[in-house]
Amino acid sequence: MTVDIMKEIYDGILEGKVDEVAADVQKALNSEIAAEDILNQVLIPAMDLVGERFGEGEIFIPQVLWSAKAMQAGMVLLKPRFTSTSGAARGKVVIGTAKGDIHDIGKNLVAIMLEGAGLQVIDLGVDVSPERFVDAAVEQGAEVIAISALLTTTMQSMGEVVSLIRKRDLPSLKVIIGGAPVDMTFCRKIGADAYGMDAMDGMKKVRELLKA
Amino acid sequence: MTHALLRMAQDRTVLFDGAMGTMLMASGLTSGECPEVWNLEKPSLVMEIHRRYYEAGSDVVHTNTFGGNLIKLSDRGLSGQMEAINLEAARIAREACPQGKFVAGDLGPTGKLFKPLGTLDPHAVEEAYRMQAETLIKGGVDLISIETMFSLQEALAAVRAAKALGQVLVVASMTYNKTKRGYFTMMGEGVKEAISALVDAGADVVGAYCTLGSRDMIDLTKEIRAVTQKPILVQPNAGQPVTREGITIYEQSPLEFARHGKEIKAAGADMIGGCCGTDAAFIGELAKAVL
Numbered sequence: 291m292t293v294d295i296m297k298e299i300y301d302g303i304l305e306g307k308v309d310e311v312a313a314d315v316q317k318a319l320n321s322e323i324a325a326e327d328i329l330n331q332v333l334i335p336a337m338d339l340v341g342e343r344f345g346e347g348e349i350f351i352p353q354v355l356w357s358a359k360a361m362q363a364g365m366v367l368l369k370p371r372f373t374s375t376s377g378a379a380r381g382k383v384v385i386g387t388a389k390g391d392i393h394d395i396g397k398n399l400v401a402i403m404l405e406g407a408g409l410q411v412i413d414l415g416v417d418v419s420p421e422r423f424v425d426a427a428v429e430q431g432a433e434v435i436a437i438s439a440l441l442t443t444t445m446q447s448m449g450e451v452v453s454l455i456r457k458r459d460l461p462s463l464k465v466i467i468g469g470a471p472v473d474m475t476f477c478r479k480i481g482a483d484a485y486g487m488d489a490m491d492g493m494k495k496v497r498e499l500l501k502a
Numbered sequence: 503m504t505h506a507l508l509r510m511a512q513d514r515t516v517l518f519d520g521a522m523g524t525m526l527m528a529s530g531l532t533s534g535e536c537p538e539v540w541n542l543e544k545p546s547l548v549m550e551i552h553r554r555y556y557e558a559g560s561d562v563v564h565t566n567t568f569g570g571n572l573i574k575l576s577d578r579g580l581s582g583q584m585e586a587i588n589l590e591a592a593r594i595a596r597e598a599c600p601q602g603k604f605v606a607g608d609l610g611p612t613g614k615l616f617k618p619l620g621t622l623d624p625h626a627v628e629e630a631y632r633m634q635a636e637t638l639i640k641g642g643v644d645l646i647s648i649e650t651m652f653s654l655q656e657a658l659a660a661v662r663a664a665k666a667l668g669q670v671l672v673v674a675s676m677t678y679n680k681t682k683r684g685y686f687t688m689m690g691e692g693v694k695e696a697i698s699a700l701v702d703a704g705a706d707v708v709g710a711y712c713t714l715g716s717r718d719m720i721d722l723t724k725e726i727r728a729v730t731q732k733p734i735l736v737q738p739n740a741g742q743p744v745t746r747e748g749i750t751i752y753e754q755s756p757l758e759f760a761r762h763g764k765e766i767k768a769a770g771a772d773m774i775g776g777c778c779g780t781d782a783a784f785i786g787e788l789a790k791a792v793l
Contacts, residue, residue, distance in 0.1 A: 346681075346682060347679070347681025347682050347683055347686070348683070349690070350686065350687075350688065350689055350690030351615075351688050351689055351690065352619060352689055352690060353690070355615075355619045356619070390535075392577050392578070392613070393613060395613075395615065416577075
């Protein structure tokens with residue numbers, strides 16, 4: 291029964307079946323399966339596969355978002371069950387779209403995938419100034435700031451976030467950047483800690499930053 | 503009675519314009535500034551861009567209204583300016599437009615997703631596009647060009663909205679990504695699916711816009727031609743952007759772009775222009791290559 295219900299949840303996420311995943315996660319919790327196990331053995335691997343398929347062009351935005359909704363439906367039930375040594379300790383990320391930029395589909399996708407990975411995500415929305423990014427990270431005790439930009443004209447403010455962090459002497463606060471006009475060269479140039487090629491890659495890199 | 507633009511397309515390849523955003527940035531548009539507001543605040547700079555394209559050989563220019571729909575303008579607190587922005591944009595392009603050439607009213611994406619995935623209401627979207635198209639037509643545009651659409655649902659809403667206004671020529675272009683399995687929109691629509699639906703909804707011209715560079719557009723043009731007899735518009739980017747010293751540039755030369763333009767024409771395109779990274783020089787070379 292245990293193996294079956296876990297497989298049901300896994301398949302449900304791949305197929306984006308929101309209500310079924312919620313019902314199955316509840317069933318799993320009711321039969322005493324640990325929330326952490328559901329997260330680590332099912333939710334995260336399912337999301338990894340979704341990300342891989344998206345990266346390969348096998349599925350598209352609608353499928354990814356439905357899978358993400360299914361994940362979130364499960365997460366909502368898991369969160370209150372995490373013991374203080376798990377879920378919360380996994381890490382906090384502040385995410386937003388760069389100042390002057392209002393594009394958010396990619397950023398929203400990354401936020402969902404980070405949440406699905408068990409991280410606490412503080413989404414500041416769009417058009418976020420460097421000050422707001424850093425203030426929020428400090429207030430919330432986040433370890434990572436994730437910035438997205440679609441426009442070549444707004445990616446420059448990513449460098450300003452890095453400078454502000456240095457100015458305020460917060461060496462443990464990491465910055466990851468992403469978005470269509472961004473690349474590794476730009477990441478190195480502005481001194482950011484990581485660059486995410488797409489939502490899947492971004493999620494992997496955030497998890498690496500949090501382990502460090 | 504055939505629209506004059508379609509008659510022109512029967513005689514020869516029709517040239518559209520190149521990028522507006524790229525040219526606005528070259529004229530001083532800064533990070534975060536709303537490009538459409540320049541129709542109100544710096545009309546002469548916008549007019550100059552249109553003029554340069556016409557002089558380089560463009561038969562058609564797009565109004566500076568890519569983000570000029572109510573939904574996008576509301577995000578910036580500019581919904582009250584929708585009419586003024588679109589009217590002025592049309593007026594400016596009209597004034598720059600030489601005799602015998604054309605002005606296309608530009609309708610771009612809302613940037614959001616439809617319910618239940620997102621927050622967009624289909625009626626509100628169609629209404630927003632109807633109002634924008636109506637205003638542009640009032641301002642004097644010759645046709646409506648719906649471009650860089652990544653969602654077929656949204657593109658269809660725009661086509662229906664424009665067509666409902668009466669006898670107006672509608673061009674509808676999606677933006678496609680090249681994947682291992684072929685060309686698809688971000689929402690997962692393939693070429694055949696998208697083109698047939700757009701034609702059924704009333705699009706007079708169909709096409710591909712942005713995301714892809716000129717080389718990748720050649721095969722895409724063939725695929726579009728394979729599924730429709732309608733005139734085709736293709737507006738590629740100037741290659742892919744690269745970042746050097748923190749500045750993002752498009753490295754492709756106008757000559758190479760024009761060479762690909764010739765192949766895009768051979769692949770079946772009736773109308774060709776450019777998108778991100780292109781400018782009047784690109785259109786100039788394109789004109790030499792395809793006319």
